[in-house]
Amino acid sequence: MSWSIHHVNLQAHNVRHTTAFLRDMIGLSEGEWVYPPADEMGEIGHDADHVGYFGSGNRGIHVVLPIATFPRDNGFLHNPTLGGHVAITVPDVHQVASNLGKAGIPWSDAGTYAMRGVHQIYCYDPSWNVVEFNQVLETEDWPKGVHPWERNWGWGIHHVNLQAIDVRESVGFFTEMAGMSEGRWDAPKQMGDFSIDPAKLAILALGEGNRGVHLIEPDAGFAQRNGFAHNPSLGGHPAFWVKDLRTVMARLDAAGWPYSDAGVYAMPGMHQIYCLDPSANMLEINQYV
Numbered sequence: 384m385s386w387s388i389h390h391v392n393l394q395a396h397n398v399r400h401t402t403a404f405l406r407d408m409i410g411l412s413e414g415e416w417v418y419p420p421a422d423e424m425g426e427i428g429h430d431a432d433h434v435g436y437f438g439s440g441n442r443g444i445h446v447v448l449p450i451a452t453f454p455r456d457n458g459f460l461h462n463p464t465l466g467g468h469v470a471i472t473v474p475d476v477h478q479v480a481s482n483l484g485k486a487g488i489p490w491s492d493a494g495t496y497a498m499r500g501v502h503q504i505y506c507y508d509p510s511w512n513v514v515e516f517n518q519v520l521e522t523e524d525w526p527k528g529v530h531p532w533e534r535n536w537g538w539g540i541h542h543v544n545l546q547a548i549d550v551r552e553s554v555g556f557f558t559e560m561a562g563m564s565e566g567r568w569d570a571p572k573q574m575g576d577f578s579i580d581p582a583k584l585a586i587l588a589l590g591e592g593n594r595g596v597h598l599i600e601p602d603a604g605f606a607q608r609n610g611f612a613h614n615p616s617l618g619g620h621p622a623f624w625v626k627d628l629r630t631v632m633a634r635l636d637a638a639g640w641p642y643s644d645a646g647v648y649a650m651p652g653m654h655q656i657y658c659l660d661p662s663a664n665m666l667e668i669n670q671y672v
């Protein structure tokens with residue numbers, strides 16, 4: 384079974400502020416949301432105060448204002464507008480739903496309620512992260528390579544990091560429910576002060592270069608030991624690859640926006656920085672150097 388990262392959903396206190404930050408500071412390109420036909424559409428409450436979007440074909444980054452009544456409005460158990468989530472595309476979402484059912488894990492079937500031709504389901508992973516699995520119904524051919532659509536964007540989602548209370552249990556969840564496979568962490572020669580013991584940090588790999596989903600045990604001392612202002616082991620984060628990290632850093636410097644320049648410390652040839660968006664979501668921006 385193959386898979387890809389479809390989108391990352393970020394909760395925003397102020398959608399316009401977070402959207403402006405991602406566009407003007409990080410340099411991401413906004414896109415046009417593609418809605419399903421009216422008879423399939425759920426109660427998604429979209430307007431400029433409730434949703435921002437970066438990417439194409441509904442892939443990429445969704446920025447949303449939480450809606451307290453969203454589960455009730457749509458008949459779900461889960462509230463995907465609260466606390467952000469990662470959405471993983473699989474070839475057969477019914478198979479994932481069947482696996483969840485057999486494992487006694489509750490899931491919400493959203494149908495094609497928000498994005499044209501994308502069947503979405505929601506569940507919690509073992510660490511209570513909301514995870515969306517979806518199937519792109521309108522695509523006949525499974526995409527070749529990792530996220531080929533990102534070539535047109537000039538940026539992309541390198542990885543998504545999820546906090547895992549029990550890393551091995553989380554690995555079991557994604558491999559058994561969605562057929563994702565575990566890879567090996569590719570560490571640089573000069574590594575920062577963190578553990579790559581698979582009980583502390585695991586990777587569900589998409590091709591090479593540590594792309595995919597990272598599962599990490601929260602490490603309270605991570606920032607202090609590595610000399611960072613930010614602790615990327617807490618609460619999860621998306622990591623965006625960009626073509627010119629120096630320009631991103633110059634814009635952050637000019638705005639006086641704090642960030643941690645980690646240099647190349649966790650992945651070979653990968654320069655990483657961390658910052659918070661205006662809604663205090665942890666973000667990583669990186670570039671192969």
Ligand SMILES: [Fe+2]
Pocket residue numbers: 390392445463468469470515
């Ligand atoms: Fe989503």
Ligand SMILES: [Fe+2]
Pocket residue numbers: 542544597615620621622667
């Ligand atoms: Fe990361």
